[in-house]
Amino acid sequence: MTLVETAVDAVERLGYWGLGVSMLVVAPEVLMPFAGFLAHQGILHLLGVILAGSVGGTLGSTVLYLIARHVGELRVRRFFQRRGRFMLLKESDLDVVLDVYERHGDWLVMGGRFVPTVRSLVSLPAGLLPMPFGRFLLFTFAGTTLWCAVLGISGYLLGAQWEMLEPWLGVYGTTAVSLVLLSVAVFVLYRLKEVVYERG
Incomplete structure (x- = not known):
């Protein structure tokens, strides 16, 4: 049985608790439409589904x-200084990320909840900075709740046809991850060009 199948089974058998715990490790795109369908069936309540999913997703991001907060900026900075060049990273790259977070961190933390892969990554600079814990929780919970609500309500409205969402969410997820990978590829090519130019 796969992780997703285990999570779906946990939601069916344990309801809100199963959904909340599963959301620590499973993407909301996988579970929330199904949980919305269970609400449509009257097995769960839609508001409870959204709340359980939001709490679980927020806890996963908070971990x-x-x-990141425990590791601390100083250790990460030392890593960039000593080994960053092997990953084509400079200490100035860390400065740029932290600077962007100081100016726009609230909205990055909130908006990142809508994007697979990014939703995990945005918590790391927030912890390194560190963004105040209360503010991090507030914006993480707000973004997670909004996305869980969209997915849960969609599953609720579609009822037995909730699985129709899967292809759309698959395209959405693939596109989002592809854009992230494209950005990484552009950065790597730019940095390789810099290295070649510096050597000569």
Whole structure:
């Protein structure tokens, strides 16, 4: 049984608790439409589904934030200084990320909840900065709740046809991840060009 199948089974058997715990490790795009369908069936309540999913998703993001906060900026900065060049990273790259977070961190933390892969990554600079814990929780919970509501309500409205969302969410997720990978590829090519130019 896969992780997703286990999570779906947990939601069916344990309801809100199963949904909340599963959302620590499983993407909302996978579980929330199904949970919305269960609400349509009267097995769960839609508001409870959104709340359970939001709490679980927020806790999962908070774990990453706390890990980054424990590691701390100083250790990461030392890593960039000593080994960053092997990953084509400079200490100035860290400065840029932290500077962007100081100016726009609230909206990045909130908006990042809508994008697969990014939703995990945005917690790390927030923890390194560190963004105040209360503010991080507020914007993470707000973004997570909004996205869980969209997915849960969609599953609720579609009822037995909730699986129709899967292809659309698949395209959405693939597009979002592809844009992230494209950005990484552009950065790597730019940095390789810099390295070649510096050597000569």
